[in-house]
Amino acid sequence: xxxxxxxxxxxxxxxxxxxxxxxxxxxxxxxxxxxxxxxxxxxxxxxxxxxxxxxxxxxxxxxxxxxxxxxxxxxxxxxxxxxxxxxxxxxxxxxxxxxxxxxxxxxxxxxxxxxxxxxxxxxxxxxxxxxxxxxxxxxxxxxxxxxxxxxxxxxxxxxxxxxxxxxxxxxxxxxxxxxxxxxxxxxxxxxxxxxxxxxxxxxxxxxxxxxxxxxxxxxxxxxxxxxxxxxxxxxxxxxxxxxxxxxxxxxxxxxxxxxxxxxxxxxxxxxxxxxxxxxxxxxxxxxxxxxxxxxxxxxxxxxxxxxxxxxxxxxxxxxxxxxxxxxxxxxxxxxxxxxxxxxxxxxxxxxxxxxxxxxxxxxxxxxxxxxxxxxxxxxxxxxxxxxxxxxxxxxxxxxxxxxxxxxxxxxxxxxxx
Numbered sequence: 001x002x003x004x005x006x007x008x009x010x011x012x013x014x015x016x017x018x019x020x021x022x023x024x025x026x027x028x029x030x031x032x033x034x035x036x037x038x039x040x041x042x043x044x045x046x047x048x049x050x051x052x053x054x055x056x057x058x059x060x061x062x063x064x065x066x067x068x069x070x071x072x073x074x075x076x077x078x079x080x081x082x083x084x085x086x087x088x089x090x091x092x093x094x095x096x097x098x099x100x101x102x103x104x105x106x107x108x109x110x111x112x113x114x115x116x117x118x119x120x121x122x123x124x125x126x127x128x129x130x131x132x133x134x135x136x137x138x139x140x141x142x143x144x145x146x147x148x149x150x151x152x153x154x155x156x157x158x159x160x161x162x163x164x165x166x167x168x169x170x171x172x173x174x175x176x177x178x179x180x181x182x183x184x185x186x187x188x189x190x191x192x193x194x195x196x197x198x199x200x201x202x203x204x205x206x207x208x209x210x211x212x213x214x215x216x217x218x219x220x221x222x223x224x225x226x227x228x229x230x231x232x233x234x235x236x237x238x239x240x241x242x243x244x245x246x247x248x249x250x251x252x253x254x255x256x257x258x259x260x261x262x263x264x265x266x267x268x269x270x271x272x273x274x275x276x277x278x279x280x281x282x283x284x285x286x287x288x289x290x291x292x293x294x295x296x297x298x299x300x301x302x303x304x305x306x307x308x309x310x311x312x313x314x315x316x317x318x319x320x321x322x323x324x325x326x327x328x329x330x331x332x333x334x335x336x337x338x339x340x341x342x343x344x345x346x347x348x349x350x351x352x353x354x355x356x357x358x359x360x361x362x363x364x365x366x367x368x369x370x371x372x373x374x375x376x377x378x379x380x381x382x383x384x385x386x387x388x389x390x391x392x393x394x395x396x397x398x399x400x401x402x403x404x405x406x407x408x409x410x411x412x413x414x415x416x417x
Contacts (some may be wrong), residue, residue: 036108045143050085052150082330113296114303117153121307138412140377145390164359173365195356256329
């Protein structure tokens with residue numbers, strides 16, 4: 001009797017939380033575009049740093065969702081193959097302003113770096129020293145402060161007790177011991193299993209429901225389309241022997257099958273374009289260096305390759321076509337998974353598992369704070385001092401991240417002189 005009463009109370013609480021969230025005012029596509037365009041212009045440091053920028057913008061500053069809901073989305077996007085930060089942005093845009101919001105989030109976050117890389121592809125020799133400039137190094141250093149702020153804030157919210165703090169530490173150690181996508185997935189899976197069986201139900205608040213308004217039938221169609229394109233594009237390319245279709249199939253496969261972010265996709269892209277003579281290895285490596293120097297997702301490297309190709313694609317058209325090809329599976333996956341993910345995460349057992357996964361995500365961020373963020377940016381006492389100053393401006397001074405990024409770029413430029 002007591003158990004039935006507790007279950008009924010939990011159902012009522014979930015219903016109330018879901019109704020409250022669904023009745024919350026939704027934003028406009030223009031609002032989403034403006035927010036993500038700012039991030040697309042200033043989010044340096046790779047996918048891990050992007051998670052910090054997103055949390056600062058949408059959890060702390062705009063209040064579009066809470067820390068727990070944000071971490072749940074992060075966990076979902078970490079489980080899915082493809083560019084996790086871009087998928088997270090699409091999900092946030094979808095929840096805020098529907099399908100048009102998802103499109104605007106992707107355009108705003110992706111287009112600045114894609115345009116920069118296409119321009120770079122059209123003039124590689126002129127911009128050859130971009131990736132080694134002092135200003136760009138300052139932007140890499142500020143990414144250390146951004147990720148550190150994210151770890152600090154998420155740890156306080158998602159690891160409030162010894163059990164979850166210990167899970168975060170173990171997850172970080174596992175990722176450091178196995179520095180690959182396999183280590184990340186293993187840490188998240190272990191966090192879910194331990195959380196499901198070790199955490200107590202009373203420790204967890206009721207999860208708020210994300211009002212993405214995507215029907216299950218729509219989600220199933222999107223997931224089916226994802227699979228069909230993955231299978232049919234290579235078959236059609238082989239049957240027709242069309243070079244353009246073969247390139248499209250290769251880039252779609254790269255976006256559909258890669259876990260671990262943009263750095264992991266680079267070897268696949270190189271194997272797709274360099275041996276075939278579509279792009280020389282020197283041009284490929286020059287573009288790789290430039291991709292480290294621009295904000296936004298590293299998957300926009302596809303736009304550079306498309307623009308740099310001698311054939312069958314090339315120029316602006318080639319860059320934009322391959323940009324869509326590599327990001328399309330990410331959209332199909334995240335939009336297709338959300339209608340199944342949201343009802344599932346309302347179950348009490350799943351909530352306990354998600355609490356463990358959220359703790360593991362904190363551990364993943366902590367490990368990534370060291371490698372690759374810290375190791376690629378901090379090389380001297382001056383670098384450490386600049387990162388510490390940026391962290392103080394973000395956490396204590398509460399300055400806008402855009403201003404801190406600009407100050408760090410200027411300081412990096414001055415230190416390089």
